[in-house]
Amino acid sequence: MWFVFALLSAVFAALTSILAKIGIEGVNSNLATAIRTMVVLAMAWGMVFLTHAQSGIGSISRKSWLFLILSGLATGASWLCYYRALQVGEASKVVPIDKLSVVITLVLAFLLLHEEVSVKDVVGCVLIGAGTLMMVL
Known part of the structure; x- marks a missing residue:
């Protein structure tokens, strides 16, 4: 759900x-x-x-x-x-940058909440970051 x-x-x-x-x-x-x-x-x-x-x-x-x-x-x-x-x-430039909050949240969850981060999570974050750069440049 x-x-x-x-x-x-x-x-x-x-x-x-x-x-x-x-x-x-x-x-x-x-x-x-x-x-x-x-x-x-x-x-x-x-x-x-x-x-x-x-x-x-x-x-x-x-x-x-x-x-x-x-x-x-x-x-x-x-x-x-x-x-x-x-x-x-x-909007097409602002929104992707705003969604970098996904990457920042993962990093903060790892550092502050001690949540586990898998290789899959890191790859996903790198792809989100790369995708954001491609959309805004």
């Missing part, structure tokens, strides 16, 4: 890029990010209440709060940079 959700995530991320590129025309990138964030916030809290998950707030540990907040700050910084890049660059 994780694969279905991951695939849907990729489809929606692709739509996000195209819809954002069209919608950001003539709009300050920071304002556009804030509008997008308001919609995401409403959707996320809507799902919390729809699934009755709000009762779990009190059981979240301090460590989880800290890392969820840090993750939120990283997401915000990513979105602000992404929208600015989309505003001034071509």
Whole structure:
């Protein structure tokens, strides 16, 4: 089931890029990010209440709060940079560079989470990196 959700995530991320590129025309990138964030916030809290998950707030540990907040700050910084890049660059160039996050995530997962990295993973990352270079040069 994780694969279905991951695939849907990729489809929606692709739509996000195209819809954002069209919608950001003539709009300050920071304002556009804030509008997008308001919609995401409403959707996320809507799902919390729809699934009755709000009762779990009190059981979240301090460590989880800290890392969820840090993750939120990283997401915000990513979105602000992404929208600015989309505003001034071509979507077909910005998106491949943004997807280098796959390679960076693998490296960070290895260094910080001590996850195993196989030869297949390294080859995949090299191919992603090479493919990104080919697309943006």
